[in-house]
Amino acid sequence: MFTGKNIVHSDVVTKATHDALARRGVTLEDIANIVYEMQVPYNEGLDLAECVDSIEKVLMKRELQHAILVGIELDELAEQGKLSAPLQQIVESDEGLFGVDETIALGAVFTYGSIAVTTFGHLDKNKIGIINDLDTKKGIGVHTFLDDLVASIASCAASRLAHRKRDLEEAGLTYKEAHKLKNKQPDQQ
Amino acid sequence: MFTGKNIVHSDVVTKATHDALARRGVTLEDIANIVYEMQVPYNEGLDLAECVDSIEKVLMKRELQHAILVGIELDELAEQGKLSAPLQQIVESDEGLFGVDETIALGAVFTYGSIAVTTFGHLDKNKIGIINDLDTKKGIGVHTFLDDLVASIASCAASRLAHRKRDLEEAGLTYKEAHKLKNKQPDQQ
Amino acid sequence: MFTGKNIVHSDVVTKATHDALARRGVTLEDIANIVYEMQVPYNEGLDLAECVDSIEKVLMKRELQHAILVGIELDELAEQGKLSAPLQQIVESDEGLFGVDETIALGAVFTYGSIAVTTFGHLDKNKIGIINDLDTKKGIGVHTFLDDLVASIASCAASRLAHRKRDLEEAGLTYKEAHKLKNKQPDQQ
Amino acid sequence: MFTGKNIVHSDVVTKATHDALARRGVTLEDIANIVYEMQVPYNEGLDLAECVDSIEKVLMKRELQHAILVGIELDELAEQGKLSAPLQQIVESDEGLFGVDETIALGAVFTYGSIAVTTFGHLDKNKIGIINDLDTKKGIGVHTFLDDLVASIASCAASRLAHRKRDLEEAGLTYKEAHKLKNKQPDQQ
Numbered sequence: 001m002f003t004g005k006n007i008v009h010s011d012v013v014t015k016a017t018h019d020a021l022a023r024r025g026v027t028l029e030d031i032a033n034i035v036y037e038m039q040v041p042y043n044e045g046l047d048l049a050e051c052v053d054s055i056e057k058v059l060m061k062r063e064l065q066h067a068i069l070v071g072i073e074l075d076e077l078a079e080q081g082k083l084s085a086p087l088q089q090i091v092e093s094d095e096g097l098f099g100v101d102e103t104i105a106l107g108a109v110f111t112y113g114s115i116a117v118t119t120f121g122h123l124d125k126n127k128i129g130i131i132n133d134l135d136t137k138k139g140i141g142v143h144t145f146l147d148d149l150v151a152s153i154a155s156c157a158a159s160r161l162a163h164r165k166r167d168l169e170e171a172g173l174t175y176k177e178a179h180k181l182k183n184k185q186p187d188q189q
Numbered sequence: 190m191f192t193g194k195n196i197v198h199s200d201v202v203t204k205a206t207h208d209a210l211a212r213r214g215v216t217l218e219d220i221a222n223i224v225y226e227m228q229v230p231y232n233e234g235l236d237l238a239e240c241v242d243s244i245e246k247v248l249m250k251r252e253l254q255h256a257i258l259v260g261i262e263l264d265e266l267a268e269q270g271k272l273s274a275p276l277q278q279i280v281e282s283d284e285g286l287f288g289v290d291e292t293i294a295l296g297a298v299f300t301y302g303s304i305a306v307t308t309f310g311h312l313d314k315n316k317i318g319i320i321n322d323l324d325t326k327k328g329i330g331v332h333t334f335l336d337d338l339v340a341s342i343a344s345c346a347a348s349r350l351a352h353r354k355r356d357l358e359e360a361g362l363t364y365k366e367a368h369k370l371k372n373k374q375p376d377q378q
Numbered sequence: 379m380f381t382g383k384n385i386v387h388s389d390v391v392t393k394a395t396h397d398a399l400a401r402r403g404v405t406l407e408d409i410a411n412i413v414y415e416m417q418v419p420y421n422e423g424l425d426l427a428e429c430v431d432s433i434e435k436v437l438m439k440r441e442l443q444h445a446i447l448v449g450i451e452l453d454e455l456a457e458q459g460k461l462s463a464p465l466q467q468i469v470e471s472d473e474g475l476f477g478v479d480e481t482i483a484l485g486a487v488f489t490y491g492s493i494a495v496t497t498f499g500h501l502d503k504n505k506i507g508i509i510n511d512l513d514t515k516k517g518i519g520v521h522t523f524l525d526d527l528v529a530s531i532a533s534c535a536a537s538r539l540a541h542r543k544r545d546l547e548e549a550g551l552t553y554k555e556a557h558k559l560k561n562k563q564p565d566q567q
Numbered sequence: 568m569f570t571g572k573n574i575v576h577s578d579v580v581t582k583a584t585h586d587a588l589a590r591r592g593v594t595l596e597d598i599a600n601i602v603y604e605m606q607v608p609y610n611e612g613l614d615l616a617e618c619v620d621s622i623e624k625v626l627m628k629r630e631l632q633h634a635i636l637v638g639i640e641l642d643e644l645a646e647q648g649k650l651s652a653p654l655q656q657i658v659e660s661d662e663g664l665f666g667v668d669e670t671i672a673l674g675a676v677f678t679y680g681s682i683a684v685t686t687f688g689h690l691d692k693n694k695i696g697i698i699n700d701l702d703t704k705k706g707i708g709v710h711t712f713l714d715d716l717v718a719s720i721a722s723c724a725a726s727r728l729a730h731r732k733r734d735l736e737e738a739g740l741t742y743k744e745a746h747k748l749k750n751k752q753p754d755q756q
Contacts, residue, residue, distance in 0.1 A: 007284065008275040010737050016275050042474075062286055062730070063680045069276045070289045074259070076273075077266070084265075086197040086205050087258045095196065096420075097251055097544060099492030100259045103296030104289060106495065110677035113630045114477030117484065121499010163629070166475060170577050199548050231663075251541070252491045285609075286733060288681030295684065299488035302441045303666030306673065310688010352440070355664055359388050385662065386653040394653050440664055447654045448641070448667045454651075455644070462643075464575040464583050465636045473574065475629055478637045478671060485670030 010062070017065040020072045024146055028055050030130035034154040037128060038119060039161050046161075054157040054164075064108040064156060071104050071145030078142040094144040101145045105152035116159035123151035199251070206254040209261045213335055217244050219319035223343040226317060227308060228350050235350075243346040243353075253297040253345060260293050260334030267331040283333040290334045294341035305348035312340035388440070395443040398450045402524055406433050408508035412532040415506060416497060417539050424539075432535040432542075442486040442534060449482050449523030456520040472522040479523045483530035494537035501529035577629070584632040587639045591713055595622050597697035601721040604695060605686060606728050613728070621724040621731075631675040631723060638671050638712030645709040661711040668712045672719035683726035690718040 021027075032051035040046050058064055077083050078091040090098050102124065109120045124147075127135050131150050134143040210216075221240035229235050247253055266272050267280040279287050291313065298309045313336075316324050320339050323332040399405075410429035418424050436442055455461050456469040468476050480502065487498045502525075505513050509528050512521040588594075599618035607613050625631055644650050645658040657665050669691065676687045691714075694702050698717050701710040 007282070008278050010734070012275050013279075063288060066279070066287055066289050067292070069279075070263070073272060073276055074263075082271070083262060086201050087262055089197050090202075090255070090258075093196070097493070097541065098255055099252060099296065100255050100293060102492035102496060103256070103293060106492065107288065107292030107295075107681065111680055113678055114480035114484070114674065115475070117495070118480060118499040118502040121496040121501075122503035123499075124496040125500035163475065167577070199545070286682070286730065291681035291685060295681065296492065300491055302489055303485065303669035303673065304664070306684070307669060307688040307691040310685040310690075311692035312688075313685040314689035352664065356388075385660070386656050390653050391657075441666060444657070444665055444667050445670070447657075451650060451654055452637070452641075460649070461640060464579050465640055467575050468580075468633070468636075471574070476633055477630060477674065478633050481634070481671060481674030482667060484674075485666065 013062070013065050013069070014060060017059055017068050020068060024072055024075070024143075026130060026134075026146070026150060028052050031055050031150055031154050031157070034123065034129045034131070034150075035157045035161065038123075038154070038158045042162065043165055050161065051157065054161050055153060058112070058153060058156040058160055061108070061111065061156075063111050064153065067104050067108045067152065068149050071101065071149045075142045075145045078144065091144050092142055094142075098144075101148045104145065105148035109152050109155055112156045112159040113163070115162055116155045119155035119158050120151050123154055124148060202251070202254050202258070203249060206248055206257050209257060213261055213264070213332075215319060215323075215335070215339060217241050220244050220339055220343050220346070223312065223318045223320070223339075224346045224350065227312075227343070227347045231351065232354055239350065240346065243350050244342060247301070247342060247345040247349055250297070250300065250345075252300050253342065256293050256297045256341065257338050260290065260338045264331045264334045267333065280333050281331055283331075287333075290337045293334065294337035298341050298344055301345045301348040302352070304351055305344045308344035308347050309340050312343055313337060391440070391443050391447070392438060395437060395446050398446060402450055402453070402521075404508060404512075404524070404528060406430050409433050409528055409532050409535070412501065412507045412509070412528075413535045413539065416501075416532070416536045420540065421543055428539065429535065432539050433531060436490070436531060436534040436538055439486070439489065439534075441489050442531065445482050445486045445530065446527050449479065449527045453520045453523045456522065469522050470520055472520075476522075479526045482523065483526035486530050487533055490534045490537040491541070493540055494533045497533035497536050498529050501532055502526060580629070580632050580636070581627060584626055584635050587635060591639055591642070591710075593697060593701075593713070593717060595619050598622050598717055598721050598724070601690065601696045601698070601717075602724045602728065605690075605721070605725045609729065610732055617728065618724065621728050622720060625679070625720060625723040625727055628675070628678065628723075630678050631720065634671050634675045634719065635716050638668065638716045642709045642712045645711065658711050659709055661709075665711075668715045671712065672715035675719050676722055679723045679726040680730070682729055683722045686722035686725050687718050690721055691715060 029048070029052065032048050032055055035051040035054065036046065036048055039051070074083070074091060078088060081088065083091060094101075106117070106120065109116045123131060127147070131147050131154075134147045134150065218237070218241065221237050221244055224240040224243065225235065225237055228240070263272070263280060267277060270277065272280060283290075295306070295309065298305045312320060316336070320336050320343075323336045323339065407426070407430065410426050410433055413429040413432065414424065414426055417429070452461070452469060456466060459466060461469060472479075484495070484498065487494045501509060505525070509525050509532075512525045512528065596615070596619065599615050599622055602618040602621065603613065603615055606618070641650070641658060645655060648655060650658060661668075673684070673687065676683045690698060694714070698714050698721075701714045701717065
């Protein structure tokens with residue numbers, strides 16, 4: 001049994017991460033559409049279910065969970081006008097030279113290697129799909145951190161798919177065979 | 190004249206950064222003592238005033254200012270019990286596997302190159318001077334982000350000194366001559 | 379006087395950096411065209427000379443110089459078939475999952491903050507201008523590291539321009555006035 | 568079957584990585600001693616075999632394998648005097664402000680999160696065990712990149728152990744039970 005006193009159990013953190021995304025109007029399917037668009041040119045036969053599956057796996061990583069919880073907290077506090085000056089104004093206006101949103105998102109991106117970093121930069125500049133919706137929604141609500149977090153989740157999931165496809169090819173497995181194996185055990189770091 | 194509407198002027202952000210550190214009980218001299226200890230083995234004749242000066246210069250960088258404002262805000266919100274669960278508990282207890290504090294601090298450290306990164310890691314593990322005081326103060330107040338931010342400021346200032354000493358050597362200047370020149374113009378990126 | 383024995387003087391490293399780029403067929407104007415395209419939407423009246431100037435300034439940073447020297451050396455060694463197996467084959471074929479080229483380039487990008495990182499990711503994916511030429515030139519010569527290095531230089535110079543424009547606005551200076559001041563003293567870290 | 572033409576199979580890269588370390592006189596036990604020293608304060612009952620096991624797992628990651636192959640290649644080329652000037656002199660003398668060795672090592676460290684980054688910085692400064700031996704061996708042979716690579720491997724393995732211990736605690740498993748499960752399937756990203 002897990003007896004760490006005062007330590008929040010991973011299951012609680014995982015649930016809080018999913019809840020926070022849902023509360024801010026971002027579904028796993030929204031993010032999967034971005035992953036699909038990024039990876040389908042390199043992966044014939046990729047389907048949306050694989051992308052959702054990859055997102056679910058990266059959302060189990062602590063580094064990404066913590067980034068999401070902190071970023072969404074700051075967006076919500078800014079929305080409620082509860083940050084102190086001048087941070088309130090900087091976050092509220094999503095200032096061009098403010099970079100803590102990218103920094104927090106990048107911390108998680110790094111754990112998926114350099115492919116994830118370049119994918120993140122691309123998504124952050126080109127604001128594909130839900131990332132653009134969040135950006136243009138700015139009148140209603142603060143999404144300074146959320147758009148970078150979505151780009152982070154998508155680039156982690158895309159990089160994970162790229163590495164995994166290669167592992168499967170080398171092992172002579174098809175995705176479906178691997179899928180069955182994979183579901184028996186969680187990702188390990 | 191500067192006319193960007195809704196844009197917070199750098200002077201306001203710089204002042205807020207200094208105020209935040211002072212409010213949390215960290216003086217530039219506290220940080221300078223760490224920088225001095227790190228750099229004196231490589232720089233005969235280094236004095237504390239040079240270290241304070243280097244800290245003042247790195248505190249003018251946006252990347253570091255924003256990191257400090259966000260990190261201290263999160264510490265203060267946690268201290269007041271104003272973060273939502275489970276983030277409140279994670280930050281309050283400074284959980285060993287929570288890494289957003291290091292990530293935010295590292296974003297600024299990166300701008301001073303790889304020497305700064307290794308110095309940061311060293312300070313973060315070995316908790317020299319005020320960093321240790323903050324760590325053992327934990328009973329009174331939350332300093333989850335602040336100790337990493339102090340390590341970040343110290344490692345940026347130490348790396349800046351190392352690069353600058355080399356520039357001066359190559360230019361055939363002594364520190365005192367350079368100091369006079371430097372004060373006429375701010376650092377440029 | 380500079381007396382470090384066995385230490386290569388910065389001027390030698392700076393010259394070697396410029397020579398290496400020229401030897402590999404990359405001009406500062408090629409890179410300036412990318413910087414211009416990236417920054418003109420945010421900077422009315424930006425001209426190519428400003429972009430070349432910004433590139434010259436970032437090329438004085440040690441972190442970027444060292445990255446360029448190492449990356450181009452590896453490209454040239456691979457071109458001559460002088461790397462050992464299996465690295466020779468990996469570099470020669472610019473393997474999709476090989477990321478040391480991006481890693482080396484990113485080390486320098488980090489020193490210009492998070493704007494530089496997202497710009498780098500964008501350029502690395504979308505291969506604008508000379509970056510694309512290098513990529514399609516692959517039949518003749520190895521440019522595995524060079525395309526990432528060019529993206530690195532361009533994103534550093536673009537980020538530097540963005541930060542600098544803001545500093546000037548706040549100081550109430552025009553670019554031309556600042557240009558005169560700037561030429562009197564080198565960038566400081 | 569794996570049919571990617573010109574693509575080097577992972578098994579070949581893994582073998583080359585182990586061979587390169589052995590050729591440069593670094594054993595997995597040397598690195599395990601460092602990991603043990605870093606992690607035993609937080610993990611009662613940790614043994615050296617667990618540390619070797621963790622090192623073997625991180626050495627299966629592409630990001631780390633590629634870093635090791637590139638870094639050792641550069642050390643060996645410098646040792647043979649085959650790099651061009653001034654890079655030959657910079658690498659040979661392990662110049663204090665040269666940071667590409669840390670940058671390459673850090674690329675892999677990032678994939679194990681912020682704990683790995685601070686551990687790396689600590690090891691890089693304090694040169695524990697084999698890292699110190701390599702550093703003082705400098706008269707005979709060039710180890711500019713190797714000492715950082717060893718610090719990288721050790722910090723990845725230490726971070727992996729820290730995360731894994733927590734996962735096991737939460738799952739109510741002991742290390743030995745988990746060890747049996749783990750050996751049936753490789754780590755997944």
